[in-house]
Amino acid sequence: MHKYQKPIVVVILCLIFTTYFLYNTKSDLPLIFQKDLRAHDESSNSVVAANVTRKFFPPMVRVNPLNEKSGNWMEGPFWQHIPPLFAYVPYLFFQLDGQITIEVKRLSYAFITLLIGLLFIFCVYRFRKSLWATVAAAIAAIFWINTPFTHELITGYAFGVSDIVLALTVVGGFGVILWYLAGESEERLDYPFWKLILVGLVVALPIMTKNLLGAIPATTFFGLLIYDHKKISGQIWFAILSFLGLLVVSYGSLYLSSPQTFKQEIIVPIFHAASGYEGWGRPWHWYLTNYLPQRYLFGWTWVYYLGLILGLVISKQKTVNRHDKVLLWLSGGWFAWNLAAISLSAAKIPNFIYQSYLLSLFFIVYSVVLACHPERLAKDLLQDQIIRVRLRTTIITILFVFILVTGYEVIRFASQFQAQRAQAYDYQSEHEKFYGSAEIMSGLGVNEQDLVIIRVSDNDCWFRYYVLFLTGTESKTLLEMHFGYDLNKIKQKYNNIYFVINKSEQFAMTGVRIELADYSLIMFDPSDIEQALTQFLKQHELDIQQDIERMKKDKTSCQWLVPDEILNAP
Known part of the structure; x- marks a missing residue:
């Protein structure tokens, strides 16, 4: 074969692989678009990758943490559970797309x-x-x-x-x-x-x-x-x-x-x-x-x-x-x-x-x-002059064919991606509703200069990661706040305080109430946080005690929200 023919064949093989990659990935688009941060690792990994766009280094679980002390690997605020090199992969893609x-x-x-x-x-x-x-x-x-x-x-x-x-x-x-x-x-x-x-x-x-x-x-x-x-x-x-x-x-x-x-x-x-x-x-x-x-x-x-x-x-x-x-x-x-x-x-x-x-x-x-x-x-076949001449023509033809095929697959992939993104998403599961609520909060301008406190279900600890991922906002469960907080730090660090509650719940204090698709968002100025949080904790005192007893009994995946001395107490 001539010197130029081998590189051309290599390019053809790369085009074939690329075409198959596009076809293969296209079949996964419904799952790729599923708005669910699955379990521990994707939740934390996604949050760290998103926060790299907000603070390039060091990679963090929380870019504006209420508690700056190093905690559980999922809590941060710094991320070093495994080296964070992987978290920088989506950075350019987020920047090009203009959103997280x-x-x-x-x-x-x-x-x-x-x-x-x-x-x-x-x-x-x-x-x-x-x-x-x-x-x-x-x-x-x-x-x-x-x-x-x-x-x-x-x-x-x-x-x-x-x-x-x-x-x-x-x-x-x-x-x-x-x-x-x-x-x-x-x-x-x-x-x-x-x-x-x-x-x-x-x-x-x-x-x-x-x-x-x-x-x-x-x-x-x-x-x-x-x-x-x-x-x-x-x-x-x-x-x-x-x-x-x-x-x-x-x-x-x-x-x-x-x-x-x-x-x-x-x-x-x-x-x-x-x-x-x-x-x-x-x-x-x-x-x-x-x-x-x-x-x-x-x-x-x-x-x-x-x-x-x-x-x-x-x-x-x-x-x-x-x-x-x-x-x-x-x-x-x-x-x-x-x-x-x-x-x-x-x-x-x-x-x-x-x-x-x-x-x-x-x-x-x-x-x-x-x-x-x-x-x-191959050596025997290439002895034939006619085969060698035809081979040159065939290789060039195949190259152009696969350039067209790969280009066509790129267009189809881009088209299907846009179509998948454009269609209305049906938020069915609780975690999908968490994602949808965080999307709305991002659209409302909630950002890393704010604090979000959540009380909607036993899965509040997972809700936090959707808010962290899409907005960068420091996000806490009401259960976490029950174990103590620095009031002065809240007033100094955050512009607005948001409570996320169920739509059926009435909040004791008057704040700016915003109805999301599945939950209610109540906004307070930090100056009102002491009275608002005190009343909110009192309102859910029984729920909090039940949560603690449940976690002590079955050691659920949200157990790290409870201090060890309480979690392991008889």
Whole structure:
């Protein structure tokens, strides 16, 4: 093939993947637009991502907190439960759209999956310069993006958008390690300093994204460096210093923003790994017998496992090209390492295997491709002059066809997105009503200079996150206010105080009452807050005591609103 033909074929493969991504994501739009912040993680993650647009650094759960003391990881005010790099992904999308919405937040992470696939295809082609390897990468990327668990991460049904960002940084790490391995071991001894520094920086990104879960790229790279040099040479020190320097800047900035939060949250991953923290304890075999079959593979489980066995057989054949062996051993070994590490960990969730799942699919697909010996067949066919001439014309034709097809899918996707956004939304569930109320409050101008106090149901603690997400307003339940508040601080920090109550409820004091679709909003000036809040607390004294007893009894998901000494009292 001529030099220009291979890059054109790679572009065609990228267009095919992009087209499939658009088609695939379009089918998820009803779920992407569902106005429900699902459970703990999407609630807090969404709030932190939205607040980045209000205060770029440090990432915060509450940009104007009533209580500035570091609390539960969902309460903040600072966010460091996991490194907050993931929270910056929606920033540009929110800015371009001109508003904060859950659909834009979810689509921003869907866009990251597109980048992952395209980057993976490019990295494989850049290393191997083989169309068959690149085709295998594209097929693996298509299988990966169609994995049910990928859909769940994007739509919020599985928590952990940080795992999507981790997968992006892992593919980047995979790419730069391939870059390093392109030459023979003798050549790598004279690897340019600037390249070592760059690779050191890139393999630091997964750790910056997910702490210990992102350690495989760095460990792999530095292990290869030491293996090649047989010692820690000056070159290795350049890579190590660049790697550590970036981590120091990242973690140091988080520490300086809130030392208390940093110390409190930084050891959370160790608890997760060392025990069944938060009920995550599972047997060692759980990924092979449960999570992979039931969350990733479903009916394809036996095909997947047979593919892994085939990959092991192919990778051991002496006739396999060195570059092909590198691709197989690095992708398959990476997955095996990830699987072994998380299987040995006491705590397990489906997300832990996601970072290397694409690599495992490539390991399988490329093994099948190599087993068919396609390059021999292609070489025989290209001996024919007529075929070579027709091939040039065919490639150009296919390129134009897929440019048109991809362009058409882009238009269809944009059109369906606008149509989905334009249609009236039916707020049915309680959480959807929370979202709708917060939308109206945002339209009324409620912002981070205000304070919202909520008393509508047993799910008040979740209502707060919708208000925080869409308005940035400090939001508290009446139950929280029952345990104490600083009246002077409220008067100093907030312009207006809003009470959210049920429509049927009568408020003891007269304020500006605004009727929302499902609830009532009563606005007070901070100067009136003492009398208003005192009467509101007295009015709901019985409800508050019932809430406390309920939480003490069943330890519900809102239990952190009650101080530990009361929650755990007999």
